[in-house]
Amino acid sequence: PPLSNIQTRDVEALLHPYTPLHKLRENGPTVIERGKGVYVYDTRGKEYIEGMSGLWCAGLGFGEEELVEAATEQMRTLPYYHLFGGKGMEPAIELAEKLKEIAPVPISKVFFTSSGSEANDTQVKLAWYMNNALGRPKKKKIISRQKAYHGVTIMSASLTGLPYNHMGWDLPVDRVLHTDCPHYYRFGQDGESEAEFTARIVKSLSDLIEREGPDTIAAMIAEPVMGAGGVIVPPAGYYAAVKEVLDAHDIILIDDEVINGFGRTGEWWGCQSLGMTPTTISAAKQMTAAYAPLGAVMVPEDIYQAYVDHSAKIGTFGHGFTYGGHPLGCALGVKAIEIYQRRDIIGHVRKLAPVFAARMDRVAQHPLVGEARYCGLMGGVELVADKATKRPFDPKSGVGPQVARILEGHGAILRAIGDTIALCPPMVITEAELTELFDRLEKGLADAEAWVAK
């Protein structure tokens, strides 16, 4: 159909992120007007199940009145303040206290940012600052992984291990190294068991550290279940083996919980589901249930002490964001965590996880599906040209985005990451709604099969 008035206004006025703009002018954007529960509605009145919680973030769905009230109250009391130069405010204090209470490892202090990218940038600066404080200025390189997603600022895009986040910008910057992606289905070799695959990629990490020199490497960053890289769940035992290598060389482990955190995997933190023991943690997204932007960096006592020593010796940590720890975000964070606890949202995720798993296993049988992987209430359906050989589609054929469009037609908003269709529904989804989401996904896959055959 021709573009509606609002679609035309959109393409005339907006530069959309992560969007093939030439196609947008043709097809027009899906302009979302309102949301309720797990549903959103576009300006034509069409209803969709928001199977991605927006961008993996609206964990309590759309239209949660308790959050609206908490936001309104905070806006009336103190709509803005900051934490620079010795100022403070209660919402930030209260949220930091809450985060310390629920953290998976002992945390001493919380630094607030406005986003996940800024949290990971801050992590790198803290690691560098700490190593300056400890008198080892050479120990600055950061190891990330191929297919990792850690954000889009120059440093967090460098940590990201996806080609389209590097192309055109001469990234990654130096001091950033990428090691193997722990995805057995894609990178396991012929005849190699999952345990052998794990041993091989952990050995390759160890070799990388030896080659570069352990005294040049500050940290490794890892997202427990890799979300935007295609929902990749590393093999059992992977993180324990990684941690052993890192500990042997005094390399800290930065845990990116931006997607995994706050119940998504069936525990408070993805690291708890995946057997990972972090040194520091980045959080954002579901921390406020996405009702306002906020990011956080959580650090243990020894890193805090290095920070204190260093600022006494050579100067203040010259870093902070105008909206880092914004009172609106912090008040929403406090309320969201309180709701997660009071309504046992994580218990609900655990209860639904087997239903999600069973439907994903069924989807895995579809002829177009190479692998359907999942953890808690997040999943990825990888579409392949040949199920037996795992041969992917020609990237130019645009199968993933086309399938996502077909799914939208069936009233399911899911995200194509290349040819992987990601699922990350609001954690408050009911069993009936989840069943409906998978029914729509299966209808879409049936249509996609016909489209591919053409």
Ligand code: PLP
């Ligand atoms: N880290 C992870 C694991 C993410 O998935 C994202 C965003 O999707 C980020 C960091 C960046 O967060 P933001 O988009 O808030 O900057």
